[in-house]
Amino acid sequence: MSDTRANKRFRSQEWFDNPNNPGMTALYIERYLNQEFTREELQGGKPIIGIAQTGSDLSPCNKIHVFLKDRVKAGIRDAGGIPMEFPVHPIQETGKRPTAALDRNLAYLGLVEVLHGYPIDGVVLTTGCDKTTPAMLMGAATADLPAIVLSGGPMLDGWWNGELVGSGTVVWESRRLLSEGKIDYEEFMSRVCASAPSLGHCNTMGTASTMNAMAEALGMSLTGCSAIPAPFRERMAMAYATGKRAVEIVLEDLKPSDILTREAFENAIMVNSAIGGSTNAPPHLQAIARHAGVELDVRDWQTVGYDVPLLANIQPAGKYLGEAFYRAGGVPAIMGELAAAGRLHEGAQTISGRTVGEAVADWRTRDPDVIRPYHRPLRENAGFLVLSGNLFDSALMKTSVISDDFRRRFLSKPGSENVFEARAVVFEGPEDYHARINDPSLGIDEETILFIRGVGCVGYPGSAEVVNMQPPDALIKAGINHLPTVGDGRQSGTSESPSILNASPESVVGGGLAYLKTGDRVRLDLNECTLNALVPEEEWEARKAAWAPPKLHHQTPWQEIYRTHVGQLADGGCLELATAYRQVAKDLPRDNH
Ligand code: FES
Ligand code: MG
Numbered sequence: 001m002s003d004t005r006a007n008k009r010f011r012s013q014e015w016f017d018n019p020n021n022p023g024m025t026a027l028y029i030e031r032y033l034n035q036e037f038t039r040e041e042l043q044g045g046k047p048i049i050g051i052a053q054t055g056s057d058l059s060p061c062n063k064i065h066v067f068l069k070d071r072v073k074a075g076i077r078d079a080g081g082i083p084m085e086f087p088v089h090p091i092q093e094t095g096k097r098p099t100a101a102l103d104r105n106l107a108y109l110g111l112v113e114v115l116h117g118y119p120i121d122g123v124v125l126t127t128g129c130d131k132t133t134p135a136m137l138m139g140a141a142t143a144d145l146p147a148i149v150l151s152g153g154p155m156l157d158g159w160w161n162g163e164l165v166g167s168g169t170v171v172w173e174s175r176r177l178l179s180e181g182k183i184d185y186e187e188f189m190s191r192v193c194a195s196a197p198s199l200g201h202c203n204t205m206g207t208a209s210t211m212n213a214m215a216e217a218l219g220m221s222l223t224g225c226s227a228i229p230a231p232f233r234e235r236m237a238m239a240y241a242t243g244k245r246a247v248e249i250v251l252e253d254l255k256p257s258d259i260l261t262r263e264a265f266e267n268a269i270m271v272n273s274a275i276g277g278s279t280n281a282p283p284h285l286q287a288i289a290r291h292a293g294v295e296l297d298v299r300d301w302q303t304v305g306y307d308v309p310l311l312a313n314i315q316p317a318g319k320y321l322g323e324a325f326y327r328a329g330g331v332p333a334i335m336g337e338l339a340a341a342g343r344l345h346e347g348a349q350t351i352s353g354r355t356v357g358e359a360v361a362d363w364r365t366r367d368p369d370v371i372r373p374y375h376r377p378l379r380e381n382a383g384f385l386v387l388s389g390n391l392f393d394s395a396l397m398k399t400s401v402i403s404d405d406f407r408r409r410f411l412s413k414p415g416s417e418n419v420f421e422a423r424a425v426v427f428e429g430p431e432d433y434h435a436r437i438n439d440p441s442l443g444i445d446e447e448t449i450l451f452i453r454g455v456g457c458v459g460y461p462g463s464a465e466v467v468n469m470q471p472p473d474a475l476i477k478a479g480i481n482h483l484p485t486v487g488d489g490r491q492s493g494t495s496e497s498p499s500i501l502n503a504s505p506e507s508v509v510g511g512g513l514a515y516l517k518t519g520d521r522v523r524l525d526l527n528e529c530t531l532n533a534l535v536p537e538e539e540w541e542a543r544k545a546a547w548a549p550p551k552l553h554h555q556t557p558w559q560e561i562y563r564t565h566v567g568q569l570a571d572g573g574c575l576e577l578a579t580a581y582r583q584v585a586k587d588l589p590r591d592n593h
Helices: 022-033 064-078 101-117 132-143 169-179 185-193 207-218 233-252 262-275 281-292 300-305 322-327 330-340 356-360 404-411 430-436 473-477 537-546 557-565 576-580
Strands: 048-053 082-087 122-127 147-151 158-160 163-165 384-389 392-398 419-427 448-452 485-487 500-504 521-525 530-533
Touching (some): 048 064, 048 101, 048 233, 064 082, 064 122, 064 147, 101 557, 101 576, 122 132, 122 207, 147 207, 147 233, 169 185, 169 473, 207 262, 207 330, 262 281, 262 300, 262 330, 281 576, 300 384, 404 419, 419 430, 430 448, 557 576
Parallel strands (some): 048 082, 122 147, 384 530, 419 448, 448 485, 485 500
Antiparallel strands (some): 158 163, 392 500, 419 521, 521 530
């Protein structure tokens, strides 16, 4: 037993080994003995490591953790700790209605309460599906207990008729083929189902792969953790190593507040640009930063990240999937390329005990077609633009997915490069969009921008991934696959649509989108990063004065609590009152009897 351990009194001993309070110690310990533990273990001066289990039958993207946890426990035991697994409220992106986003803050709250109220000294955060990663990191930031991320890893690559088919991305492509009448329902189903060939999360660079990459870029997982496909043996080895390291960080007292610094968040933003990451990363990182007490503004995504080049040739911005990304070196190769080009804060601390610079020093791309060298990128300036104007204070645009065709049609008018003036067509949520998009009387053509509102955090509730609206069937048949789209909701990280989204403040709380009408002229200017309704000031003010907030229908108690306390996407969509809480694991709760 090391000195560190001999001298250390663990938080869990306040429950299980407190000679000053034998009555409570007995009460706390007896029930934990009726399962796998003995008094010798629980009173032997060993740290207790929680395993926050996000996998279940309801959460298939994370179900690999149900199997990985055995290797995590072995690692914890071999390093001299005691593992205790506990369940996390399920968050499944494609299964949860009305949105999984609604549940991110609920899982966060649940994790904070567990880490505060139970005899836990450190925690392994199991992550995978989109919102599981931010929920776990937000909770760890609020608790500030030693914590380490274990990603579940992506599914194996999907194949259909000899071609790669990636999670989500295949859905958007196949919907267009269905609209054009090129495939039937059965082929549509087969193509989409072929994209999910094994356990694991989405195999594209959607929100799941992005957020696990963000956890690694922040320094919260072991180097190389995020990209290992779920079924690979290396994933099992990573689970074991993560369990071992979880014990060491308790002994070293290495906490999220030591890792989650401003520099760490800037590193994550730069990595996000280089991987062509999801537009969901900004609200999730904003939320983690706010719970960690780090200043981060939505505009930092442009100032820090815009001029970083796209290196990862992975769908939806590129062509490959998770297996190729892993073989090419994954996130360490991306970070190694960025570091060599002077584009990372190399001094930032990681959970491995090494700095970022030390952790990725020897890493470069192992396949320059899949991960490009820094000076031979897929495209320059691959980060997000942050737009503003009279329709919102801020909204994001992902530039790495702007296709040549989109640029030529909408952004390359002679004499007005990057400027597009058009007529607005406004939808009140996805039901309205689906009901009316093919209505010829709307007059949707190439000079149209599609708007959707009422789909933000308060409006939906939870903010829905619906902004990547497909054009009318007639336009798709004429070869126009995308129109510019704008909304106060989000879109899937697997979408290749360069939408303008996450508009904050949202319409139902009185954001500018609320006053837009179908037929208004709007002007998008990517040189100035503005989007404005070209409505005379007086008329605009009159619409504002006449506006009344819509009546919201809550379907569950949580929806009402969430809507009462949630902030806007630009601020992370946090429960605002929760952002004031810091280091809650330190503030020991009272005895319960
Ligand atoms: Fe769960 Fe994509 S739907 S990871
Ligand atoms: Mg999604």
